[in-house]
Amino acid sequence: MRNKRKSAKEPTLGFFTDGTFWKKVVRLSVPITLQALLVALVAVADAAMLGRVDQNAMAAVSLATQVQFLQNMVVFAVTTALSLLGAQYWGKGDRRSVGRLFRIAIRTIGGFSLAVAALCICAPNALMHLFAGNGPLVEMGAGYLRIAGLSYLFVGVSQCYMTILKVTDRASLSAAIGGGTVALNVVFNAVFIYGLGPVPALGARGAAAATLLARAAELAAAVFSARPEHAVRPGWSRLFERMPGLSADFRKAVLPLFGGVCFWGAGFASYTAVMGHLGSDTAAANAVAAVVRDLLCCLTDGMAAATVVVVGNELGAGRLARGRLYGNRMGLVSLAVGTLSGAAVLAVAPFVLEAVALTPGARTLLRSMFRILALYEFGRCVNTIVINGVFTAGGDTMFDFYSLAVTMWGLAVPSAFLGAFVFRWPPVVVYACTCIDEVGKLPWVYLHFRRYKWVRDLTR
Secondary structure (H helix, E strand, O other), rough: OOOOOOOOOOOOOOOOOOOHHHHHHHHHHHHHHHHHHHHHHHHHHHHHHHHOOHHHHHHHHHEEEEEEEHOOOOOOHHHHHHHHHHHHHHOOOOHHHHHHHHHHHHHHHHHHHHHHHHHHOHHHHHHHOOOOOOOHHHHHHHHHHHHHHHHHHHHHHHHHHHHHHOOOOOHHHHHHHHHHHHHHHHHHHHHOOOOOOOOOOOOOOHHHHHHHHHHHHHHHHHHOOOOOOOOOOOOHOOOOOOOOHHHHHHHHHHHHHHHHHHHHHHHHHHHHHHHHHHOHHHHEEEEEEEHHHHHHHHEEEEEEHHHHHHHHHHHHOOOOHHHHHHHHHHHHHHHHHHHHHHHHHHHHHHHHHHHHOOOOOHHHHHHHHHHHHHHHHHHHHHHHHHHHHHHHHHHOOOHHHHHHHHHHHHHHHHHHHHHHHHHOOOOOHHHHHHHHHHHHHHHHHHHHHHHHOOOOOOOO
């Protein structure tokens, strides 16, 4: 990776007066955030619909979708690598290389997604035994995977298309496709789960059919979005073309991202396991806090995705000084978003406590968790926008891997396990242990940010 072209002059537009910068940030972050929020809300709607039909069906589908959660970690790593390299080449004006990166991403995630789909269709019972013992949960979950399995292949390919739309300044179209998919999923869920009209009630299998149909529609819309002349296409006839230079760059970007997301996913699974062993009140309170956390994180994830494109465009175009300036601005934005997110937790806490049906003990515990979550949200927002946005834009993907290894697996996970099973700390203290990774890495993130190793032009 090289810094081939240097900007001669530092940009002079002020923080609040640079209309071009703010328009681009808003144009990218708003649709991406709305899309992420809709996806989070449809997961809540799915659980609510199945919960009204059968508790076992809801539990079985929740376990079965852990397969998709594992696949999503790979999809995230591949599409993030596509986003960071694609944004730099798009900023440089090299459409040909963006198309070639598109093919590399589809080739990578397509092969993996095809394997996942084949396992779900051909060996669903074996997969379910990884998450549950013998019984109705395995049978229901296997029935879900057998139908929904093909949708995992659709998701892998369609997300590459959606990423290219964001990189090439068509984020609003990506959000429209994603939003339409969510709406279709909810409608199909109602039809197939409850059995509306001539369709019989199918329960968990109905949820799988809804997912398959919605994802097929999403893929069709994504492929259609590449038909206009100005659109970047993957070039399916050249899918297996050899591109040693770009392929090496892609691997260098994607491997640390994959390692980091695996660390993150395993860490959060560990947190859930620890809290689940502290009693039903603790598990219930933690589940409610997690829903609030995930919904608020949609804004942060949208800002991070926008940052990759905004900063990456400038770095790839060789305007390193402007890229550094934009990265500094997004660092300040992360502080503002983090403060607002923390305040939002405290603001919604009374309403959530009134809305959910909890025991007095769980309600008291959740009230304390919200205070901790407010501080966690500040750290999470700052770290996500800076690490997954600013650092990623310049190809600095190893930092996330190292920081998760140290703060999550060296600090948060061990302290939570020791607090829960050795020292028998109160549940709220154990919950605080699961949140110290994001707060604990803030000084480290700031020091790394100020070294400006992320100010790099990665294009060839």
